[in-house]
Amino acid sequence: MNHDENERLLDWWKTMEEAKPVVRRLMSLMTELRLHPESSHSTGMILLYRAASEVSYGYAGVRGCIRRAFTNEYGEPLRVNMVRCHSFVHKFSADTKVLLKHVKANTAGPHAQQIIIKLEEVLMENDRFLIEIEEKAQAFFGKNTFMALNENIKQEE
Structure with missing residues (x-):
């Protein structure tokens, strides 16, 4: 990578x-919701927790890929993994x-509802970061390359 790519x-x-x-x-709020007596048995809770965990794993x-990209491991397989x-x-x-809306509809307790409201706020904040992160990824790869890598991944699925 050249200096500009490194930057x-x-x-x-x-x-x-x-x-x-x-x-x-x-993840903290999700764990709190999952363990809270008012919501722990709500329909879809396990799927909700799993989806949130996958968000964390993706980040x-x-x-991890970015760290490895600063080394001699940087190459096409790592680029694909970064985008994946x-x-x-x-x-x-x-x-x-989507799953949080489902759990919210199946949870009546006021304390659990407060946690859900906090989760909705955190997910909105996450959405703002996702936009910024995508802009940074596009700046690094180039918009067309990033979009092409995304399309290739979608076709593989």
Whole structure:
């Protein structure tokens, strides 16, 4: 990588690091909701928790790939993995929002509803980070390359 690519990759890394507290809050609140007596048996709770976990795994995957990209491991397989992990975050963030609505409709307790409201806020904050992270990924790869890699991954699924 040349100097400009290194700078764009570092910028992407910094944004991923800024998003870490959001992911931590997401998982903390999700665990709290999953264990709360008012919501622990709600229909869809396990799927909701799993979807949120996949968001966390996707973020961790992208961060791991970016770290490895600064080494001599950088190449096409790593580029594909970076985009694949990024796509997991998007897909499972959408799934998390849909499943949260389902759990919200099946949860009556006021304390659990408060947790759900906090989760909705965290997911909105996550959406803002996803836009910024995608911009950083496009800046690093180039928009057309990033979109082409995304399309190739979609076709593989």
